[in-house]
Structure formats: structure tokens, C-alpha cells
Amino acid sequence: MKNKTISVLLLGTLLCFLSLVTLSGCKPSERYVPKPADPDADMEFKTTESGLKYRILREYEGKPVKPGDKVAMMMRGSLDDGYVFDTTYHDGHLMHVDYNSLIIGMREALSLIGKGGMIEFIVPPKLGYGERGQGPIPPNAALTFLVEVERIERKKEDLSHRSLADKPLEPDADAPEEFSTTKSGVKYRLRVKTDRIKPTSLDTVSLFFRIRLNDADGEIFNDSYHRKSARHGPLNALPIGIQEGIMQCPVSGSVEFIVPPELLGDRKLTWMAIPNEGKDVLPADTPIHFIAELGRIQYKDVP
Incomplete structure (x- = not known):
């Protein structure tokens, strides 16, 4: 009887573990949290002409990101159901990206903030991966991102x-x-x-x-x-x-x-x-x- 009880407990633990893996997509848990938003940040989402929804949670300094820039940022990307398909908050390391290589929705959102800024935005499928999807992102998926811009390397002038x-x-x-x-x-x-x-x-x-x-x-x-x-x-x-x-x-x-x-x-x-x-x-x-x-x-x- 004792062995049977232990077996049931082990089976329950295994099923629980498998369900967590399925829900998390094997992504590491986040050990870091975003920096605070501005106390007076507008919590309402605004919508651009292209259909991008966004809200600026922390104001930035200097000029916003522009084409040709390279950006060092913290980022979390998730689907409508809350599934996090990518995050830098699990290890706290910055993600370095080239503005010109990003999806349209990400480029539009980054152009709204600069160094030190934080923005949350929702990318409709037509501004993201559309009907084809990519990797863990299914076709016709809306994507929600939280981004903090830590540093911008401007496009180099001809020196x-x-x-x-x-x-x-x-x-x-x-x-x-x-x-x-x-x-x-x-x-x-x-x-x-x-x-x-x-x-x-x-x-x-x-x-x-x-x-x-x-x-x-x-x-x-x-x-x-x-x-x-x-x-x-x-x-x-x-x-x-x-x-x-x-x-x-x-x-x-x-x-x-x-x-x-x-x-x-x-x-x-x-x-x-x-x-x-x-x-x-x-x-x-x-x-x-x-x-x-x-x-x-x-x-x-x-x-």
C-alpha cells in the first residue's frame, strides 16, 4: 500500500511538471523585473494609423530611435493567451538589435521612444509575422511586447x-x-x-x-x-x-x-x-x- 501511494504521488508530480513545461514552452522563468513605470504614465492604449496599439510607460531622454540605429534593450514578447515566447528578463542580459532588421510593428513602436524609455505595445498580425507565423508564433497571431530601451548606437556618420x-x-x-x-x-x-x-x-x-x-x-x-x-x-x-x-x-x-x-x-x-x-x-x-x-x-x- 505504501509503495502504491508513493507511485501515485510520483505520477502526480510528473504530470504537474509536464503541464508546466507545456505552458511555459520550456522558457526559463524570469528572475528580473522591469524598472518602474512613471507614476503619471497613461495606462490607456493609443492606436496608430497602421493599427499598432501602444502605451508609453516611461518617458525617454534625447531623441527617439530611428532607422539605422542599433538598440540595446530589455524585452518580453507574449501571445494573447499569455504564453511568453521570448524574454530577456530571465537572465537580465540586454538584447542587441538592428532597427532595420525588425518586424514592422517593432520598428514603429521603437520610433516612439528613446534611451531610458519603456513602452508596451500590441502588434497586429499584418505588422508582425502575418499568415506564416514563425517558430513558436502561430499564424495570424497578435503579439504583445514590453520593451525598455537601455542604449542606442546611432547610425555612424561619415567621419x-x-x-x-x-x-x-x-x-x-x-x-x-x-x-x-x-x-x-x-x-x-x-x-x-x-x-x-x-x-x-x-x-x-x-x-x-x-x-x-x-x-x-x-x-x-x-x-x-x-x-x-x-x-x-x-x-x-x-x-x-x-x-x-x-x-x-x-x-x-x-x-x-x-x-x-x-x-x-x-x-x-x-x-x-x-x-x-x-x-x-x-x-x-x-x-x-x-x-x-x-x-x-x-x-x-x-x-
Whole structure:
């Protein structure tokens, strides 16, 4: 009798497990949750002319996603019955997508938000996979998505004209004359502003730069312009004050900043040093004036 009871319990457990597998489609459970929506977010869905239904749950910063952009995002996709056919919330890793390769409904929805934004939207079959379906998505299925845009890599402008740059870009007509100051004490101002991404300390960057001692009229200590060649390297290999100044600059932009001596650490320029010039260490107890143009970023994600 005891063995029979155990067998019944095991059978019940197995059936329960199989039913869960069927319902979940073998997708991993979600261990991460979306970031909070705005308190005043409109919970009503709006409908575009194409038939896409959407509601913006969190406002974004900067400009919205546009054709040619590459987007790093968190995403959950589900069917009408609640079946989740894809999600990044099971492991918390960003999904990287090319805007131009997405289904029409996803492209239209992403064009409504930008970096930091969150949107929920329903894609009708004609804007999704239509009559053919795809993989776990059946024919004529409406798809519900929740998307959080974490980062946008804008379509690269043609920077070939800067490959032989011999002087800094001219500042924007509306560039600020006053310097802002970071919490640590780096003074900076954007000379050329763009809507592209800024680097983090973990990124590898390519840039043109000019370093003067003391101030904007000081002696030129190091200059990549006179060699007409950008320098490339990991940002975190530089003194902390230089890192912080460059991190204020978007791709294709230009920044001017002043670093006090106490933020220059060991003062080694590492990969920024111009070969064969013997200027790989900055003078002691001397602030530096820096102009930099950020050409591109090879960024690194942190899970």
C-alpha cells in the first residue's frame, strides 16, 4: 500500500511538471523585473494609423530611435493567451538589435521612444509575422511586447574627413562659454554636441586630442592633430580626471575640459602618448587643459 501511494504521488508530480513545461514552452522563468513605470504614465492604449496599439510607460531622454540605429534593450514578447515566447528578463542580459532588421510593428513602436524609455505595445498580425507565423508564433497571431530601451548606437556618420584632421572642430554656434564642474572637480564644456552615446570607463575609444599645460593658452604638451591620426585605447587606462572629461563627450562631438593635478594620479598617458616624442608622463603639480573629439566607442556591457 505504501509503495502504491508513493507511485501515485510520483505520477502526480510528473504530470504537474509536464503541464508546466507545456505552458511555459520550456522558457526559463524570469528572475528580473522591469524598472518602474512613471507614476503619471497613461495606462490607456493609443492606436496608430497602421493599427499598432501602444502605451508609453516611461518617458525617454534625447531623441527617439530611428532607422539605422542599433538598440540595446530589455524585452518580453507574449501571445494573447499569455504564453511568453521570448524574454530577456530571465537572465537580465540586454538584447542587441538592428532597427532595420525588425518586424514592422517593432520598428514603429521603437520610433516612439528613446534611451531610458519603456513602452508596451500590441502588434497586429499584418505588422508582425502575418499568415506564416514563425517558430513558436502561430499564424495570424497578435503579439504583445514590453520593451525598455537601455542604449542606442546611432547610425555612424561619415567621419572619413576627420581621419586626416589637423586641427580641432569648430565649436557649435550655440556652444556654452561657461564651464560646468563635475563633483570631483573637472571643469568641462561641450564644444560640439551630438545626440549619440557617451562612453563609460569600461569602453575603448578612438579620439583626436590636444593637451596644454595649465590653461587654454599654455604650452602644448601632446597633440594628435599634428600627426593627423586618432589614438585608440581603453578609457580606464588613463588618469581618472582625463577619463571623467572624455566621458562628457558624445560620439562625433567635441569637449573641452580642465583637470586639476589631484585628479591625474600617476600622470601616465599610456596609449595617448605620441610615439617617439618622450612625453608619456604629465608634469607634476600642473593642471591640464584638454580638447578631445570622440570618433567611436567599442563599448562593453555589464550584466
